[in-house]
Amino acid sequence: MFFFFTCGTHTFTSRLAGAENLTVQCQNCGNFSGHVYKRWEWFTFCFIPVIPFSLKPYKEVGCHICNFYQDTKYRPDVQGQMGWNNGQGQQGMMMGPPGHGPPPAGVPQQHPQYK
Numbered sequence: 001m002f003f004f005f006t007c008g009t010h011t012f013t014s015r016l017a018g019a020e021n022l023t024v025q026c027q028n029c030g031n032f033s034g035h036v037y038k039r040w041e042w043f044t045f046c047f048i049p050v051i052p053f054s055l056k057p058y059k060e061v062g063c064h065i066c067n068f069y070q071d072t073k074y075r076p077d078v079q080g081q082m083g084w085n086n087g088q089g090q091q092g093m094m095m096g097p098p099g100h101g102p103p104p105a106g107v108p109q110q111h112p113q114y115k
Contacts, residue, residue, distance in 0.1 A: 007045055009053070016038045017038075019078075019081075022078070022081055024081070028063060028068035033065050034062065036062075038059060040057035058071065059071070
């Protein structure tokens with residue numbers, strides 16, 4: 001009699017609660033496509049998750065363009081936006097791509113003159 005068992009791993013990935021709408025810059029490719037994910041890797045037996053590889057899930061910033069993941073402890077901009085400052089203030093906070101938003105105060109508004 002022959003039994004065939006499959007063993008492997010599976011990574012469960014979901015958006016981190018409280019950061020579902022947060023989009024940050026990827027530090028690998030530079031695109032503003034990074035999202036904060038909760039990733040948890042499990043050992044599977046016959047496609048059933050049995051044993052987790054860690055006691056708690058990883059909190060990472062992931063880019064879907066270049067498939068790069070980085071732990072949130074190395075991203076003070078993400079920690080500042082989520083309120084995980086640890087008393088460091090809001091240094092290095094990313095607000096989005098440059099060139100968007102209203103002009104600085106004191107800059108006169110000029111409309112183009114068409115002739």
